[in-house]
Amino acid sequence: MSGTDGWVSTGLAWRDGRAVLSAVHGRRTHEREVLPGTEVGWRLGGPRRCIGALLVGRDERTPCPHRAGIAPDGGAVQCPPCQSVDRGLALARDQILDDGRTYRLYLAWFGEGLLKVGLTAEQRGTSRLLEQGALAWTFAARGALPAVRRAELTVSAAGLARERFKVRAKVDHWWEHGDAAHRRAVLTDARARAHELLHGHEVELLPGHPVVDQVGLFGLTGGAPAAYHAVEGLADGAVVAGRLRVPIGRHLLLDRPGGEPPLLLDTRLLTGWTLTPAPGRPPSGLSLVPRARPEAPDTQEALF
Known part of the structure; x- marks a missing residue:
């Protein structure tokens, strides 16, 4: 599927205490609150695109004028020209006094x-x-x-x-x-x-x-799942799917059927991909790394 048309993910943000996933189509924006227990499924279409920039004096994101491509599995969600004019990055770099x-x-x-x-x-x-x-x-x-x-x-x-x-x-x-x-x-x-x-x-x-x-708000009172698979990379045609848990910052935890370990997705990796609904399909095409709670150190002294 080509990613030149359709809804492009712009990631997850928190507004008024609610986690919201958003996507854009040109200058149109669609937002969806992240509600625990919701079944989601998205097929990713490439190429992955720059999401534009938040300019000084404007509340709405300005689309990338170059429709630039960005690395499919990288953390950067903007092309260099958009990074250079983005208000948030300028603040972080002390370029706005x-x-x-x-x-x-x-x-x-x-x-x-x-x-x-x-x-x-x-x-x-x-x-x-x-x-x-x-x-x-x-x-x-x-x-x-x-x-x-x-x-x-x-x-x-x-x-x-x-x-x-x-x-x-x-x-x-x-x-x-x-x-x-x-x-x-x-x-x-x-x-x-x-x-x-x-x-x-x-x-x-x-x-x-x-x-x-905020430990309770993030569903971490008992800690993170003892074992999960962290999504390290996405690709054109991959499917992200599962049942949502409580979001943690910009991360989503998705339960999978059949007792498989849940997925942990940093939504910044989702940003820039064109999303198409994929109901009923299992996750596929994901680069996963298994992680597990470290064992508690054995403090009992040896008998011999």
């Missing part, structure tokens, strides 16, 4: 030893923390973009938290993440230490902001 909006500095906990510092536009609410799959988080400060960015760099340079973690490192902590009291204590302490570092900065400190725990 100030845009007049208010930003919030956050601390996010992804697992033991994985404490992240970042910023998000106040108008986005908590969407960024949901999309990143933060297991727990708190806002630490607010202010104009230049001041919040300086605060982020200060916290990172002090070694209190890092600005980035690889997706695999976050996912591996889904099996074991301690209890809510521990997560709350880590973040509360980290926020207090961050405030000491930010004394004199031109930001409003938020000492009373609650610690928000």
Whole structure:
């Protein structure tokens, strides 16, 4: 099937606390809420295309004027020209010094030893923390973009938290993440230490902001499935199918019939493919990597 026409996946986003999958056809957009228990099935058509860019001053994504192709199994969802003008990437690369909006500095906990510092536009609410799959988080400060960015760099340079973690490192902590009291204590302490570092900065400190725990929201109270197959690559003609579980950040867990391990799909891999309904068809054409919960270390001393 040619991917030159039809609905092109633009991935998963969180809006008003709901996970939404979206696709575009020209300038038309279709959105579907990710509801646990829903059976889905999509056949992928290529080539995989750039999804365009979010431009400064616009709320709607602008389609790629080049209809450029992108790597079928890569993490990038935009061609280089669209990347160069995308508002979100420009912010991440410090190419926008100030845009007049208010930003919030956050601390996010992804697992033991994985404490992240970042910023998000106040108008986005908590969407960024949901999309990143933060297991727990708190806002630490607010202010104009230049001041919040300086605060982020200060916290990172002090070694209190890092600005980035690889997706695999976050996912591996889904099996074991301690209890809510521990997560709350880590973040509360980290926020207090961050405030000491930010004394004199031109930001409003938020000492009373609650610690928000998202483990239950993501269906991870008992941890991730003991075994699953991670989708590492997609191809033209592949079929993605299964029964949806609760989404985790931008990841989908799909149960398969017959007791096979569920699939874990990073929806960024789905982005850029043309989707056609494939009801009743099993998954096929997927590059899968089996993963399993690590065995607990044997702490019992040997008899001899």
